[in-house]
Amino acid sequence: MDFYQPLCINEVKDLLVQSKFNKLLAGGTDLVLDIKRGKINPEVIIDINRIEALKDIREDHHEISIGSMVCFSQLKDNSLMNQYFHSIVLSASHMGSPQIRNMATIGGNIINKASAADIIPCLISLNAVLVLESKDSIRYINLETYFQNEDWIRKDEILTKIIISKKNVLSGYNKLGKRNSLAIARINVAVSFMIEDKIIKHMSICLGAVGRYPFRVKELEEKAIGKTVDYLFSEEPLEILEQQVYKSIKGRSSMPFKKEAIKGVYKNAVMSSGVMK
Amino acid sequence: MIINGKSYTKKIDPLLRLIDFIRDEAKLKGTKEGCGEGECGACTVIIDGRAVNSCLVLAASVNGKEITTIEGVSQGKLHPIQEAFIEVGAVQCGYCTPGMILSTKALLDKNIDATEEEIKESISGNLCRCTGYQIMIEGIKKAQDKLKKR
Amino acid sequence: MHVKAVGEGFIRPDIYEKVQGKAKYPDDIEMEGMLYAGVKRSTIPYGRVLKTNIDEIRQMEGVICVIDYTMIPGAKCHGVILKDIPILVQDIVKRVGDCILLIVAKDKVSLKKALDQVEVEYDVYQGVFTIEDALKEGAPILGDKSNILYDIKVKTGDIEAGFKEADYIAENCYHTQMTDHAFLQTETAVAHYDDEGVLTVHVATQYPHYDREEVARCLNIQEDEVKIINETIGGAFGGREDINPQCHAALATFITKKPVKVVYSREESTISRSKRHPMEMFYKTGVKKDGKLCALKVRIYGDTGAYASWGMNVLRKAAIHATGPYVIPNVDIEAKAVYTNNPYCGAMRGFGAAQVPLAYESQMDILAEKLTMHPLKFRYMNAFDVGSQTATGQKLKSSIGIKKCIEKIADVNQMEL
Numbered sequence: 001m002d003f004y005q006p007l008c009i010n011e012v013k014d015l016l017v018q019s020k021f022n023k024l025l026a027g028g029t030d031l032v033l034d035i036k037r038g039k040i041n042p043e044v045i046i047d048i049n050r051i052e053a054l055k056d057i058r059e060d061h062h063e064i065s066i067g068s069m070v071c072f073s074q075l076k077d078n079s080l081m082n083q084y085f086h087s088i089v090l091s092a093s094h095m096g097s098p099q100i101r102n103m104a105t106i107g108g109n110i111i112n113k114a115s116a117a118d119i120i121p122c123l124i125s126l127n128a129v130l131v132l133e134s135k136d137s138i139r140y141i142n143l144e145t146y147f148q149n150e151d152w153i154r155k156d157e158i159l160t161k162i163i164i165s166k167k168n169v170l171s172g173y174n175k176l177g178k179r180n181s182l183a184i185a186r187i188n189v190a191v192s193f194m195i196e197d198k199i200i201k202h203m204s205i206c207l208g209a210v211g212r213y214p215f216r217v218k219e220l221e222e223k224a225i226g227k228t229v230d231y232l233f234s235e236e237p238l239e240i241l242e243q244q245v246y247k248s249i250k251g252r253s254s255m256p257f258k259k260e261a262i263k264g265v266y267k268n269a270v271m272s273s274g275v276m277k
Numbered sequence: 278m279i280i281n282g283k284s285y286t287k288k289i290d291p292l293l294r295l296i297d298f299i300r301d302e303a304k305l306k307g308t309k310e311g312c313g314e315g316e317c318g319a320c321t322v323i324i325d326g327r328a329v330n331s332c333l334v335l336a337a338s339v340n341g342k343e344i345t346t347i348e349g350v351s352q353g354k355l356h357p358i359q360e361a362f363i364e365v366g367a368v369q370c371g372y373c374t375p376g377m378i379l380s381t382k383a384l385l386d387k388n389i390d391a392t393e394e395e396i397k398e399s400i401s402g403n404l405c406r407c408t409g410y411q412i413m414i415e416g417i418k419k420a421q422d423k424l425k426k427r
Numbered sequence: 428m429h430v431k432a433v434g435e436g437f438i439r440p441d442i443y444e445k446v447q448g449k450a451k452y453p454d455d456i457e458m459e460g461m462l463y464a465g466v467k468r469s470t471i472p473y474g475r476v477l478k479t480n481i482d483e484i485r486q487m488e489g490v491i492c493v494i495d496y497t498m499i500p501g502a503k504c505h506g507v508i509l510k511d512i513p514i515l516v517q518d519i520v521k522r523v524g525d526c527i528l529l530i531v532a533k534d535k536v537s538l539k540k541a542l543d544q545v546e547v548e549y550d551v552y553q554g555v556f557t558i559e560d561a562l563k564e565g566a567p568i569l570g571d572k573s574n575i576l577y578d579i580k581v582k583t584g585d586i587e588a589g590f591k592e593a594d595y596i597a598e599n600c601y602h603t604q605m606t607d608h609a610f611l612q613t614e615t616a617v618a619h620y621d622d623e624g625v626l627t628v629h630v631a632t633q634y635p636h637y638d639r640e641e642v643a644r645c646l647n648i649q650e651d652e653v654k655i656i657n658e659t660i661g662g663a664f665g666g667r668e669d670i671n672p673q674c675h676a677a678l679a680t681f682i683t684k685k686p687v688k689v690v691y692s693r694e695e696s697t698i699s700r701s702k703r704h705p706m707e708m709f710y711k712t713g714v715k716k717d718g719k720l721c722a723l724k725v726r727i728y729g730d731t732g733a734y735a736s737w738g739m740n741v742l743r744k745a746a747i748h749a750t751g752p753y754v755i756p757n758v759d760i761e762a763k764a765v766y767t768n769n770p771y772c773g774a775m776r777g778f779g780a781a782q783v784p785l786a787y788e789s790q791m792d793i794l795a796e797k798l799t800m801h802p803l804k805f806r807y808m809n810a811f812d813v814g815s816q817t818a819t820g821q822k823l824k825s826s827i828g829i830k831k832c833i834e835k836i837a838d839v840n841q842m843e844l
């Protein structure tokens with residue numbers, strides 16, 4: 001068992017090529033448990049906690065890039081996040097506990113691809129793009145496509161950044177858990193909108209924990225375009241969501257509950273985006 | 278690794294958890310294990326000013342960092358948070374107490390004026406099965422007063 | 428006599444150590460040359476152990492010894508009332524979590540490796556997991572001749588006449604779930620021989636004197652050859668009444684002559700410990716037009732799991748409290764504790780008195796609605812007072828606060844009773 005603590009990304013890329021049964025250690029909140037439970041038994045652990053370049057949140061003309069090792073507390077308190085992406089702030093503040101938020105990272109949450117992962121629906125609804133780097137390539141993959149095509153990160157790659165366009169959007173998030181803190185989402189919904197004169201110009205909605213992976217509800221997104229914001233609280237969106245949840249988890253025992261609960265979580269998510277203001 | 282200002286140098290298994298390093302190698306028994314999976318907060322310690330669950334951290338990963346455990350909170354005399362917990366009686370079985378005090382310290386070191394909401398949020402990762410929390414919130418408020426008067 | 432403590436705030440003496448992390452819980456004890464022990468538990472709820480790879484485990488590096496039931500010098504089972512919980516099973520397992528082999532190793536890592544390597548071959552039996560199934564004819568018998576551990580009846584007045592008088596009747600079934608104490612400090616024991624050669628067990632327990640008796644029985648030695656030291660207790664809530672690691676640690680020390688520590692993980696703690704009884708409660712309550720309760724028929728079934736523990740006491744308490752704090756002249760109550768292959772149930776805060784309020788208070792609300800009477804007023808009319816007689820025949824002589832309590836609530840709500 002070898003343990004490496006590289007200080008720069010290039011070092012990581014080299015290590016990824018050199019060792020076969022390796023695991024990257026990000027926040028560790030899942031990895032340490034998996035090791036303890038004997039679920040995984042890596043030969044090499046590459047601890048990427050010392051790479052400062054992965055801990056930045058940067059603003060560009062058109063976009064914001066979030067380093068993969070940015071932890072949830074950082075997301076929650078970051079001024080750029082608070083200025084542009086309300087849904088990310090909400091999701092980050094409701095994730096785990098203060099201790100978990102101090103450790104768990106945005107990159108770890110994406111790469112572990114849990115169906116109930118808190119931040120993924122937000123990132124998908126904001127059309128986020130992943131930057132996957134290896135020794136000899138760099139790939140930009142839209143997060144939604146990443147899940148749809150199950151085009152997972154390769155063994156020699158590291159997720160370095162998540163890029164989100166700065167377009168002036170309103171965004172919201174809501175999560176239903178079994179208790180207030182430390183609850184894994186039973187359902188979560190992320191929305192984002194572009195609104196002009198109370199008319200919806202663009203809508204994106206992503207549902208989490210109601211299927212294998214989070215997914216967007218295109219039918220609702222298309223129907224919403226050109227309508228006033230009041231449409232969001234009419235019966236039609238609720239019916240579409242109910243149908244979508246039904247279709248997605250038909251065989252599961254949680255379906256009857258979730259197809260109803262989705263409506264409340266959706267309404268809360270829309271309200272939290274501030275579209276009504 | 279530096280725990281409560283004291284430096285520890287040891288060759289360790291890379292899979293050793295921080296809590297095991299603290300309890301078994303550094304022999305500091307105040308840090309408690311309750312669940313071993315980040316749910317209960319009994320093992321909370323402060324690393325670089327932030328509260329974390331030491332059961333989810335690999336000791337090797339915090340190589341060289343500064344760690345504060347409950348033993349480092351009262352240096353010579355009781356910390357105002359400890360005094361406040363004593364005065365209001367915010368302790369029953371005591372097993373969650375070290376973690377609870379460290380979560381409180383992490384909060385008050387940053388934000389002495391924390392509101393009741395922020396206080397509740399800050400200890401939301403620490404389970405207590407005895408008290409029902411209300412008395413702890415009272416204790417934390419009292420600690421704020423004490424710290425401000427200092 | 429003036430008792431100074433009552434009504435005055437006190438600083439508890441143990442708090443100074445606790446806020447500094449200096450309080451000593453069993454897992455904080457370390458001793459020179461200490462070994463670690465742990466048990467392999469059954470992963471099936473009902474069946475017979477056919478074979479284990481005990482010889483292979485004995486050869487593993489770091490394993491000091493592996494103990495099976497044949498190596499227990501004294502009693503093979505323990506229990507607070509019936510001695511029915513195997514310290515190590517002979518062959519039959521009745522629940523997930525029954526103890527099969529006790530492994531003693533030189534350190535935690537070797538112990539974990541050894542426990543992970545244990546293989547157990549079972550003849551798996553069809554178990555029973557609901558009260559209904561356990562009471563069916565032909566169900567496997569888990570107790571002594573039947574699946575009913577305990578059966579109590581509380582009767583007063585004439586139940587049939589009582590229901591004849593009733594103008595309104597509410598008949599409902601209520602169900603409560605199994606719950607776990609989830610105290611924060613998992614079960615841990617450290618055993619060793621002290622300077623005088625007395626076998627000493629450091630543990631966090633609710634009954635050190637019971638523990639001493641059980642350890643002495645298990646080792647077939649006199650009670651004065653055993654010392655139990657109660658260290659700081661990290662929560663209990665009834666969950667530390669049945670003993671858990673005490674006999675295992677003592678047995679390992681008895682055999683190896685070395686200090687031995689047994690620490691449960693959260694998973695093992697949750698699997699092994701007693702639980703709160705889930706109860707099925709069938710309630711039929713009759714009331715007259717004037718709001719006076721006249722008849723109550725109750726049938727309570729508690730799932731007591733695989734072993735007796737405090738099952739009889741818990742169901743007795745449920746039966747006694749089944750009327751709630753209300754005067755009812757005609758009562759017919761039966762309560763049964765029923766064995767299943769679920770985790771065994773025992774003491775937990777309230778001890779049987781915590782389940783029945785769901786039923787009797789719901790009945791009160793339902794009847795108040797039928798009577799179109801305010802539920803608080805309805806309760807007040809029927810509440811116990813000094814001089815009332817309970818269904819068990821007890822005349823209440825003092826300290827009956829329920830009416831006073833209701834009056835205060837009415838005051839706050841500015842309503843007339």
